[in-house]
Each structure stands twice: as C-alpha cells, then as structure tokens.
Amino acid sequence: VTVENVQITNSKNNMGGLQSDNRQRRRLAEEKKNKKKKKSDFHGTNGFMVYLPKSGEYLGIGHFHRPPGREANEYARFGHHYTHAFFTISDAPPFHLKRLSPELVLPSHAYKNDAEIIQFWSGLELLDESTLALAYGINDCEGAATTLELSVVENLLREVPQGSEVVDLMMPLKT
Secondary structure (H helix, E strand, O other), X not given: OOOOOOOOOOHHHHHHHHHHHHHHHHHHHHHHHHOOOOOOOXXXXXXXXXXXXXOOEEEEEEEEEOOOOOOOOOOOOOOOOEEEEEXXXXXXXXXXXXXXXXXXXXXXXXXXXXXXXXXXXEEEEEEEOOEEEEEEEEOOOEEEEEEEEHHXXXXXXXXXXXXXXXXXXXXXXXX
C-alpha cells in the first residue's frame, strides 16, 4: 500500500486549535438555532401555475391566514379569514420570486361590501391570452369561478428585489 501526500504535524499544537474550532462551531450552531427566522405565513394555494410567455414567468396564487394564531370559533372549525395574493416566479433555475401583488379578497355574493369569512382560491387557468379563470371555495360549502382580465392582475403585480422574501414586502397586520 502506498500512501502519498501525507503531512505530519505536531498533534499537541493542533489539539488546542481543533478544540477551539469545535467550540466555535458549536457556538455558531447554537446561535443559528436560537436565531428566529423571519416568517411570512405565505402559503402556496395550489400546485398549478400559469405560464406567461410574454414575461417569461409563472403566475401563481398564494394565501395568508389572518390573523395568525387564530383558533376555531362559532363560524369556522378550521381555517378562516384568508387573504390571497398573486405572485410570479422566474421560468428557469434558479427559480425566484419576481413579482407580488398586494393581499386581496373577492367580494361576497351576498354582501357586496364584504368578503366571505372563508374564501379559498384553489384554481387558476389562462383561458386565452387576456383572460384568467379563478376557481375558489366559499365557506367550505360552495364552489365558484370567476374570470379576471390578465391586464388587471398584471397591474397589481409589483417587482420584487432579487433576494427579498415575501415577509420583507408585506405590511404587518394591525390589530
């Protein structure tokens, strides 16, 4: 057996360095564990995204739970008070967030100046080059669909500086 490129050093001198390196690694790992990462609570709503060939992006919808930490109540046993946003990502790796809309809801069918307590956008499709179809659930009881002009959605989308996260861009909920 031939061993090449072996470097012999004084292990007594290296042990102190090794021990301090290990201590430093443990300290950095502990700091990383204790550091709270900013969290946006922005969730992808469905796995299907619409390709926008003119801009070379994929358009998707996501949602927020409002307010965070809400519990079951007399109106809803599970999720309620969703707001939604449109977003785009690049069409090639590395995929990243490119544009994001403000949070929004659709008007209630029963109360035109309000929104349903549970409104969950679940489907998005490009019908033609200028029209989107949006499918959504109402109060976990009914399904509905509507159409949106793509130009309206495009006007809602704002550029996201590369490297920014959703949490960096959204306004905190005021209670």
